Amino acid sequence: xxxLDPQQQRARTWxxxxxxxxxxxFEAIEAEAGSDARFSYTPWDRExxxxxxxxxxxGVRGVMTGRVFEKVGVNVSTVGGQFAPxxxxxxxxxxxxxxxxxxxxSLVAHMANPHVPAVHMNxxxxxxxxxxxxxxxxxxxxxxxxGDTEAFxxxxxxxxxxxxxxxxxxxxxxxxxxxxxxxxxxxRGVGGIFYDHLEDHFDAHFARNFQLTQxxxxxxxxxxxxxxxRRMGLPFTEAERDAQLVWRGRYAEFNLVYDRGTLFxxxxxxxxxxxxxxxxxxxxxx
Numbered sequence: 168x169x170x171l172d173p174q175q176q177r178a179r180t181w182x183x184x185x186x187x188x189x190x191x192x193f194e195a196i197e198a199e200a201g202s203d204a205r206f207s208y209t210p211w212d213r214e215x216x217x218x219x220x221x222x223x224x225x226g227v228r229g230v231m232t233g234r235v236f237e238k239v240g241v242n243v244s245t246v247g248g249q250f251a252p253x254x255x256x257x258x259x260x261x262x263x264x265x266x267x268x269x270x271x272x273s274l275v276a277h278m279a280n281p282h283v284p285a286v287h288m289n290x291x292x293x294x295x296x297x298x299x300x301x302x303x304x305x306x307x308x309x310x311x312x313x314g315d316t317e318a319f320x321x322x323x324x325x326x327x328x329x330x331x332x333x334x335x336x337x338x339x340x341x342x343x344x345x346x347x348x349x350x351x352x353x354x355r356g357v358g359g360i361f362y363d364h365l366e367d368h369f370d371a372h373f374a375r376n377f378q379l380t381q382x383x384x385x386x387x388x389x390x391x392x393x394x395x396x397r398r399m400g401l402p403f404t405e406a407e408r409d410a411q412l413v414w415r416g417r418y419a420e421f422n423l424v425y426d427r428g429t430l431f432x433x434x435x436x437x438x439x440x441x442x443x444x445x446x447x448x449x450x451x452x453x
Contacts (some may be wrong), residue, residue: 170225181307186229193231204232204234259364272288278395281408288383304360318390323339419450
């Protein structure tokens with residue numbers, strides 16, 4: 168059990184409420200497709216499971232498999248403790264003091280129809296000797312569609328513009344650079360936004376950066392279900408399904424080799440099933 172200060176509690180409450188609304192919307196989409204699929208929720212505790220002795224906190228892993236969502240995971244977690252010395256040196260504000268707190272939401276959806284893009288969204292609040300927000304959302308189609316890409320980016324652009332006109336150009340470029348597989352020389356998807364280290368030295372900064380993070384979550388909840396509903400009934404061929412499975416292999420490679428969230432979870436004694444929730448249910452390497 169870890170104690171939370173007001174900022175930490177506000178962030179945690181928001182991430183959990185966003186999870187609830189996203190899961191309800193995804194279940195509604197399944198119902199529209201004639202499926203009774205529902206999320207199953209599995210709580211985990213770091214101390215009780217012996218994941219990080221002496222540290223505290225845990226989370227809830229939510230997973231659904233259905234007719235539209237072949238596999239979607241929506242996780243929330245709130246953890247605290249101390250980083251291992253070697254890992255602390257790589258974390259913002261932790262080199263001089265390895266104590267940390269982290270709370271956030273992480274979502275990955277792999278879709279049954281190859282014309283519906285997979286998607287990733289994550290937002291988080293971290294505290295070491297510094298405090299900051301980070302996260303973003305990115306679209307990952309096996310068969311890219313210009314209309315989907317533009318709609319997704321336009322909604323994130325609007326969310327960013329309401330807070331700072333420099334955010335979208337900076338964060339979209341950050342996503343372009345981050346979601347890239349150097350060993351293959353290809354992007355993981357068609358981008359979105361990615362940001363980190365939006366710091367909070369004073370309460371006013373917390374409010375400002377928290378509002379941006381909330382706007383990103385609202386933007387995702389607004390635009391992605393629209394894309395899903397527009398494309399989930401399209402016919403597809405075996406060749407298109409095969410292309411989707413090969414593309415999923417690239418997605419798995421990124422998450423296992425380069426993804427910072429995967430590394431953070433493993434280094435802080437997270438639940439393995441929750442950490443690897445992002446991996447697709449089926450994939451293929453040509």
